[in-house]
Amino acid sequence: MSAPTPEPAEHTAPAAPPVMPTEPEPSDSARASLEALRSEIAKAVVGQDPAVTGLVVALLCRGHVLLEGVPGVAKTLLVRALAASLELGTKRVQFTPDLMPSDVTGSLVYDARTAEFSFQPGPVFTNLLIADEINRTPPKTQSSLLEAMEERQVTVDGTPRPLPEPFLVAATQNPVEYEGTYPLPEAQLDRFLLKLTVPLPSRQDEIDVLTRHADGFNPRDLKAAGIRPVAGPADLEAARQAVAKTTVSPEIAGYVVDICRATRDSPSLALGISPRGTTALLSTARAWAWLTGRDYVIPDDVKALALPTLRHRIQLRPEAEMEGVTPDSVIASVLAHVPVPR
Numbered sequence: 530m531s532a533p534t535p536e537p538a539e540h541t542a543p544a545a546p547p548v549m550p551t552e553p554e555p556s557d558s559a560r561a562s563l564e565a566l567r568s569e570i571a572k573a574v575v576g577q578d579p580a581v582t583g584l585v586v587a588l589l590c591r592g593h594v595l596l597e598g599v600p601g602v603a604k605t606l607l608v609r610a611l612a613a614s615l616e617l618g619t620k621r622v623q624f625t626p627d628l629m630p631s632d633v634t635g636s637l638v639y640d641a642r643t644a645e646f647s648f649q650p651g652p653v654f655t656n657l658l659i660a661d662e663i664n665r666t667p668p669k670t671q672s673s674l675l676e677a678m679e680e681r682q683v684t685v686d687g688t689p690r691p692l693p694e695p696f697l698v699a700a701t702q703n704p705v706e707y708e709g710t711y712p713l714p715e716a717q718l719d720r721f722l723l724k725l726t727v728p729l730p731s732r733q734d735e736i737d738v739l740t741r742h743a744d745g746f747n748p749r750d751l752k753a754a755g756i757r758p759v760a761g762p763a764d765l766e767a768a769r770q771a772v773a774k775t776t777v778s779p780e781i782a783g784y785v786v787d788i789c790r791a792t793r794d795s796p797s798l799a800l801g802i803s804p805r806g807t808t809a810l811l812s813t814a815r816a817w818a819w820l821t822g823r824d825y826v827i828p829d830d831v832k833a834l835a836l837p838t839l840r841h842r843i844q845l846r847p848e849a850e851m852e853g854v855t856p857d858s859v860i861a862s863v864l865a866h867v868p869v870p871r
Contacts, residue, residue, distance in 0.1 A: 556768065556770070556771035558764070559760075559764040559765070559767040559768040560768065560771075560819070560820065562761075562764040563585050563588075563760055563765075563768060566585055566611065566615070566759060566760060567585075570607065570614055572610075572754050573603075573606060573610040573613075573754050574603050574610055575730060575737045576730045577602075577603065580596065580725045580726075583723050583725040584608075584611050584699065585820065586723065586816045587697060587699075587722050588695065588697060588765060589765070589768055589816040590813055590816050591695065592722025592723065592813075593697060593698040593699070593721045593723075594698070594699045594721060594722065595663075595700050595701075595721040595723070595724045596608070596700070596702075596726075597701075597702050597704050597724060597725070598701075598726060598727030598728065599703065600703055602727045602730070603748075604727050605621075605659065605701055607727070608657075608699040608701070609621075610751060610756060612659070613752075613757075614756055614759055614760065615656075615657065615758060615759075615760055615761065616760070616762070617656035617695065618656045618657070619655055619657040620653075622661065623661045624662050624665050624666035626665060626666060626667065628670050629670060632651065633651050633674065634677070634683045634685060635649050635654065635683065635685060636648075636651070636685065637685065637686055646686075648686075648688075648690070650690075653674070653677050654690075655693065655696075656696060658696075658697070658698045660699065660700035660701070661701055662701060662702060662703065663701065664702040664710045664711055664713060665710055666711065668714065671714075672717070674698060674717070674720075675716070675720060677698070679720055694762075695762065700721070715844065719803070719842055722812070722838065723813065723838055724837060724840050768819070771819055771824075772816050772819045774824065775825060776825040776826070778825070781831065781870065785807060785811050785814070787867050788810070788835065788839075788864065789801070789802035789807040789810065790802075791863045792863055796846075797854050798843050798844060798849070798859060799846045800844035801843060802842050805842075810834065810835060810838045810839060811826075813834040813838045814830040814833075814834050815830075817833055828870060835864055836860055839856075840857055841856070843856050
């Protein structure tokens, strides 16, 4: 059978124009940049993915983070690695019993040349403030961060001074060493969007840590570890705008409210979740939904962020604490009993 005779040239259909590659959506690019934070931080910190995710969620929600763990589990290294992975300004304050509020916020300094007082900004004037061992400083100094964390400004001598944007406080504390410490009051704990627990590593993770150190890893030199900035203010702003568009159905909003209201009726608690905690849980659930690639919130998003968002906002009754009840167990019980929307 012979091949078909080709059509004359003048009747040939014109060639289709070349398909131009489409530019990625700003939100998709921002999501990719924030996902890259995990791989960068993993160059320095092994096996702490939940804490890394919590830090990213806090950045998206304009919130602050309290990291709690025993000494030596890389709490400070984790935050330093986050700072090295971001194109943001960062400063670190080692909280000690003799630290004064002005050492954090700044103070007025007399200039003999001009015979006037000028304001010298403290380390709080940065994008990412690492508050190391925050529970080692007295309440007077702890309270110097309250206005900064809530109002994002510092008032000295009656003059409010705005802090840079974005602004995040990442504080660390030790849960087992109580001598010489000052537990954070409820009002300040409530200023933290998330309380992340940094557990001891698994056996394999600890072997990986030892292997890295044997190969020459130096936790004080993150540049040598290859950590580089992979996200910046533009990525954060694009991501935050996308998170703000994430859909929340009336059923999901009711589910969040029911969870928080259930804590107020728990017989194990002297203090349940306040409306501020309710809005915090909704914010973190929306951020997690967006990070996982959805533009709407499902009940699993709420469950995933309930523990880190709520555990520090409740107060146990003394008798419950003596019986071994923990904030995490109370929240887990609430999640198990509150009906999940279909």
